[in-house]
Amino acid sequence: MSISTSVLSDLLQFLPYLRPQLYFKASLTALSHAMEDQVLAATLEQPLVIASFQRERFYRQEAHRYQRLSERSNQIYVLSAPETDFTNSSEYYEKVAFEPDDALSQEWHLVVIGDNYATCLVCRESLGSIAKNKQNPEMIPSLDMDTARRFEGIWTSERGVSLKAAQLLLERIVVYRPDLAKKVEAARQRFGIGTPKIASDTEQISKYACDIDTDPFVQRLVTYLQASQYKLHKAYRSITAQARKEQLINSISTAIRRSLDPHEVLQIAAQELGQHLGSGRCLIYRAQATDAQAIIEHEFLNPGVSSVLGQTWQLEQNKLFQEIVKQGEGVCVSDTLEDPWVIDSPILSAIAKKFDIRSWLIEPVFYQGRLLGIVELHYCNPSPHECLPGELDLVKAIATQVGAALIQAEAYANLEELNQQLEALDRTRSNLIAITGHELRTPLSTIQVCLESLASEPDMPQDLQQVMLSTALADSERMRKLVQDFLTLSNLESGRVEWHPESLTLQECIDLALSRMRTRPTIEKPPEISTNIAENLPLVKADGDWLVEVIAKLVDNAFKFTPSHGDITISAIRNEKQMVEVTVADTGRGIEPNRLEIVFDRFYQEEGALRRSTGGTGLGLAICRQIVNGWGGEIWATSKGKDQGSQFHFTVPIVQSSPERGKGAGGRGIEGTRGTRRTRETRRTNDK
Structure with missing residues (x-):
């Protein structure tokens, strides 16, 4: 009795104006707990709560919270795919077990509807995260893997969207548990789910919106921000200790360099x-x-x-x-x-x-x-x-x-080469301290001001509170991305990354990378992006998540150095080495010929660490090089010079033809055994 349709897809079909966004597992956990805390803080009304977990193991981590929620309302529904002892029951709240191959097993939903407020979180896990999760189906994922899982979906407090999401989920509940039909109908009648509402309802809701206690919601988000700050401070202390060690090595190295x-x-x-x-x-x-x-x-x-x-x-x-x-x-x-x-x-x-x-x-x-x-x-x-x-x-x-x-x-004839190596160490150390100091201190200052304002101004207007929260969340995300880039590059360089090669269509990966870019808030008009993919391009074999990451980082790099009236082009051909060669070209600032090699170095900044006009740590291209080398490809840059644009090229292996290719949807699927990481670094420098 499994249902193959997606709740998120149905919701977007009914409400086409909605624009899904990308969320990580940690963000969804914060939002879910905040929504649940809002219910726990209520004293009078009994809201409708519908929670859909992908698997029983995820539900078990939250079971105690839903026992507390059941004390606030008798309209609590929890859905999950059973793995051990999860079954249909009505002990504390309504438990609904759906089939493991149901589309719900790839989604995560939480809908809360009260008399005076409504909130919904409707998300679907990305295909790459699902593939990695299936590697160990009987085990709880590790902390790093679990928090890095990615979802695409909607989080909103718009009542119309929440009512529609509730309607879709209640229909699923009745399919799996027909005995709840009367109880579900009572919830529909009470909250007007699935029936037209009079025009004044919106005005009534907005009139009472100011009476909602949002303090639990705010406190939950503040707690997550504080935890994020602690982790970043810890990482910064570690970086500082490493910098002191490098300073000692550098002082001795400098003294040694003074004499032959x-x-x-x-x-x-x-x-x-x-x-x-x-x-x-x-x-x-x-x-x-x-x-x-x-x-x-x-x-x-x-x-x-x-x-x-x-x-x-x-x-x-x-x-x-x-x-x-x-x-x-x-x-x-x-x-x-x-x-x-x-x-x-x-x-x-x-x-x-x-x-x-x-x-x-x-x-x-x-x-x-x-x-x-x-x-x-x-x-x-x-x-x-x-x-x-x-x-x-x-x-x-x-x-x-x-x-x-x-x-x-x-052998003083090699003096110049040795000095360049030592100077590179100096540059890396200096850029590490300067860049991380700036990238961490600036958002931390903003977050501190926002939180101090929220704590010291209880009468602050709600819209201004929302501005403060949005600003703090944005800067927290900026710091999280900084630390994530450090961890990603560290894992790639140390060989701790497990590769999961798949047969992929390049166009799909490009579309995913561009969708990620479009969901980012931007102040200025972005440059025009066009694609030029060769016809009959063969499937490529690479880890899908990492391939999307490379494309997204190269496009993001082009964004930084291309004016809004410029152009960015993504093209792909099959080259003479039987590889797919992808090119991300822009009409922006360009690169001087003597810098085409070092742009892929860690912490490299074209303008210098202390006089940059664009943000970032200088790790993006270094990460791209490690990823491309990991699947045995090459990556290089070409440019005619300053203000003449630049082109970044990388190659991806093609799928070798075999009788098995083409099975499944669009011929996609993991082929062969787990890929091994290649340590050979190749770099192409010729101007094309």
Whole structure:
């Protein structure tokens, strides 16, 4: 008895003026709880509440709330697809079990209709989210996956829309539970569902609208905003700590870059590292894997610690050194009085006793797999020093810099390339601090002003309250997107993304990306967008969500740098490499030829981080590059120069012809096993 029609589609068909928007799971949870809190705050009227959950596991998380709601009204209906023990019943409220293949299993609805107010939330989950959810049908999704699920639908307080949504859902309820026909009819008669209402009803509703207690609704949204601020502050603190670490590495790197003299370079490195880590003694000396001994040439000392400068270190009988050569990793000895490596070696025991070494950290200096030298940290305190993971990582980073500096000093012909790498690190660090500081501080200030105004001005007009809430929500979403971009790029670069390749029509992905752009509020008139897709273009094989993400980010990038009277064109052809080549071209600002490569770098901003005319973090194109590389494609940019427009190209593999292709609606469906992430990075630079 399953029904294949969609409530959202029926609602949009009856009310064509409605424009669906994109929502994430976290947003829908906030809105649903706010609507339910409004019912719980009511004391007199008994509203009609209809809640449709996709699956029983989602209903179980909210079952306790609906028991409380049933104390406020006897017109509570809960629908869900059963998975374990969800069945038709009327114990606390009316439970309606629908078939798992019913269209409701892909939708999420909440309709609340009272005498003086009405609210409805009617949404349908995106196809990409449904595909990922089906990978583990018996398990509750993880927090990150669950909150990232995307829905398309309507949320409104317009009474006419709410009554129509209630009518569609009540019709479904009667189909699955004919025994509720009389009770449903009573609800229809009371609230005028499905029957024409007199014209004065709207005036009556608006007259009483000012008496509705909206405080629970506001409090719920404020709570979610505060939680969002906390998460963003936590992320900002983590970013700041990472920036401090990079600043230390950068300070040493800068000191190293000032000279090509290897002796000066190593002395500076030993001095900086010893000071920042608080060791009693820091040594850096040259040594290769086959050396029998090494002379200590560079040293940092704390007051009261004896010097070992000029001493000869025996390496052939040094078990710690031989272990480093064998394993290619550093060694940390927390206590030389108890460590078996030191106790069992007469040479190491003599060194530790003679030079008062209680804790010993030895890190090799490698360059391209070749051992160049050793960094040693001696802690000469009476008590042992426990090396923290952060200290070990820092020593590894400094050892890496020392290795680069030695090669730089020995082969100064490569100085320019090495300096460019270090300058890129400086630019990344500076842009990270400047961009995130601006992008977080500005919306946080706005949210704080809005919330303080709402808290300190209880008599504020309702329309102004709505403006404050809308502003705070918009800036909260802006900060959420910033953090989401950081997390997305981090997951892509670390290989934690699972790819789900599907057979897709490119036109459908372009339409989804453009629909996302159209739902965004905009102040100025956007540029004209046109598409030019080659006829008989084959199906492409890629993860649908990520393909839409790439197109949307490239179009969004074109929006930023194209005036309202300009044009944006999306085209696609099948190239000579048997790949579909997609191009997003604009008539905007253009790119200088020497910057066509670095525009895909993290935190790159064309105008500089502190004098930008457009918002953003500079992560969008970096994310696009990681996604395209993930499915084995290429991405590159072309431009004739400033103010001559730019073109961003990327390639997508086509679906290899097979007897199975074409099954299902439009030949779409996941083919083969789960895709593997490719680590090969390719980049195309030629001007087309």
